[in-house]
Amino acid sequence: MLRLNDDEHPNEYVVFITAVKDAQERFAKDYLNRIAAMAFPIMKNNGFGITSLDEVTYNSQFWGRNWNRGECVELVLRDSRGNWLPFEFVMDVFLHELCHIWRGPHDKTFYNHLSHLRQELTELYAKSYKGPGKYMTWDSFSLANVVAGLRTVAHRGVTLTSSTPSGIDLCGGSLQRKRNKRSATGSRVGRKKNAKTGQKLGSNLDERKNMLQSTSKPQARSNRGREARLVAAVKRSGPHIENPTEAPPAAKQKTLNNFIVID
Structure with missing residues (x-):
């Protein structure tokens, strides 16, 4: 040296x-x-x-x-x-x-x-x-x-x-000095609380195509925020709805079946 x-x-x-x-x-x-x-x-x-x-x-x-x-x-x-x-x-x-x-x-x-x-x-x-x-x-x-x-x-x-x-x-x-262990950026794989998260994309290919081509895809972080984003997605992909907060329950359920939701 x-x-x-x-x-x-x-x-x-x-x-x-x-x-x-x-x-x-x-x-x-x-x-x-x-x-x-x-x-x-x-x-x-x-x-x-x-x-x-x-x-x-x-x-x-x-x-x-x-x-x-x-x-x-x-x-x-x-x-x-x-x-x-x-x-x-x-x-x-x-x-x-x-x-x-x-x-x-x-x-x-x-x-x-x-x-x-x-x-x-x-x-x-x-x-x-x-x-x-x-x-x-x-x-x-x-x-x-x-x-x-x-x-x-x-x-x-x-x-x-x-x-x-x-x-x-x-x-x-x-x-030994303790060092913080960080998971990979953007990844939550392996966490227990995520074991049951996620749903398969729906079978309606036309609607799914419209959703995935949207510039604003829903990324749910809370129930309230998730519902707001799902209603907005329905508004973009389906018929015009005057009041998005009053979207029919069926439409919300249909949207849920066409997105992978990650808490």
């Missing part, structure tokens, strides 16, 4: 990286970049790819979620007080969500896959790996001391405090 900012992008298997837009956005974006950089060899080795890696605000339900098997992975980076979560914890959550690209339910197969990913990560830690290119070290990582050393530090006048995760579910699950 060709990128204009290859030196800046931490992971070619992650297309977009987005942080919550607030006063700490630049720190959160840097944090996500470091997470993606650390995961680069693991994603490459296992054929993982995600469209969007996004930060989400703190909630009492989960620390991470995976939408549509990698379309979007969401991570919580800060606790309820705005303190930063430890890097190794967030990294483990990310591996968990990546594993959902393989497997949806939290079953034995899922955790077997996850254990392999964790082993790969442990080996990277042992080699002091931090990421490709400019991410090879944490020299320019403003949150390095906070998320790694679990200390409170000041960076450019901003106090950065770490946090130890509380008892919240690690994962919000592997989710």
Whole structure:
């Protein structure tokens, strides 16, 4: 994939990286970049790819979620007080969500896959790996001391405090976004309520020919509207009637027998 900012992008298997837009956005974006950089060899080795890696605000339900098997992975980076979560914890959550690209339910197969990913990560830690290119070290990582050393530090006048995760579910699950199912345009085939609709065209070929050649064919949508259109059709095809609302019942019935009526 060709990128204009290859030196800046931490992971070619992650297309977009987005942080919550607030006063700490630049720190959160840097944090996500470091997470993606650390995961680069693991994603490459296992054929993982995600469209969007996004930060989400703190909630009492989960620390991470995976939408549509990698379309979007969401991570919580800060606790309820705005303190930063430890890097190794967030990294483990990310591996968990990546594993959902393989497997949806939290079953034995899922955790077997996850254990392999964790082993790969442990080996990277042992080699002091931090990421490709400019991410090879944490020299320019403003949150390095906070998320790694679990200390409170000041960076450019901003106090950065770490946090130890509380008892919240690690994962919000592997989710699918619901999409509206639309039927074919102009088609109502297959609906139950239409099972008994429609009548055969009548045997009076001359009258049927006149009706079908009309520029305005009745399309009934309500009883009242249908009756009005049928009376108008009778007026066009038969003898002139002074008051179309008083058309003889026989004429109406005859017209019904010569049109397919669809509610």
